Amino acid sequence: MRKSILYTLCFCSFPTLADTSVTITGVSDYLFNGVSQTQEDPAIQASFDWAGDTGWYAGVWGSNVDFGEDTNIEFDGYVGYYTALNDVLNLDVGIAQYTYHGADVSSSYNYAEAYAKFNYGNTNLNFWYAWDYFGTGAGHSIVMLTHNFPVNESFSVDVGIDYSMSMDDDKWTWEGKDDDYIHWRVTGNYSVSGWDLSLGYEDTDLDTYGDSTILFTVGKTFSL
Helix, strand or coil, X not given: CCHHHHHHHHCCCCCCXXXXXXXXXXXXXXXXXXXXXXXXXXXXXXXXXXXXXXXXXXXEEEEECCXXXXXXXXXXEEEEEEEXXXXXXXXXXXXXXXXXXXXXXXXXXXEEEEEEEEEECCEEEEEEEEEEECCCCEEEEEEEEEEEEECCCCEEEEEEEEEEEECCCCCCCECCCECEEEEEEEEEXXXXXXXXXXXXXXXXXXXXXXXXXEEEEEEEEEEX
């Protein structure tokens, strides 16, 4: 469920030749749209990404999680296609598969999700749809709007807001009653000596699951 990995991969310029990379990241909390996947504990995450010169890309991503019943690993795969619609507007479409491991029930959470993302300069409008969200059979959608404010070559500020909605509230709700919620964030990003650092504030309008959080992230990408 790591949306930011897909966002980072899809809205960078593709090289003239195929490119592969490995990214290692440490986070103070693994947040999925403002909701902790590690019971507010830190996580170590890694990805392997390939981007071709025709717009196709693929990758895998993993993280520790903690769902309270021995599910402790998330492992995802994704494939997509990125293209310029015109001089200023770009489109990215793809599909991701999320899998969970560690307990007998873990695989019952597995699900797939399709996405479409539009990029205009430093602004992004992204859509996700899952037809079997978290293995419950519920339809689920996410709409996200983000904007990046560059300050200089090393520092920028991201702001974002997203809306998550269950289309089958008899199969999936948050906190047993909400079929939708809003998540927002403000993040400062700093790059130094090949390291990517970020410090941000995230919150939701949920009562319990999505408490306000200060999130720290440190990562490094290695080109292969």
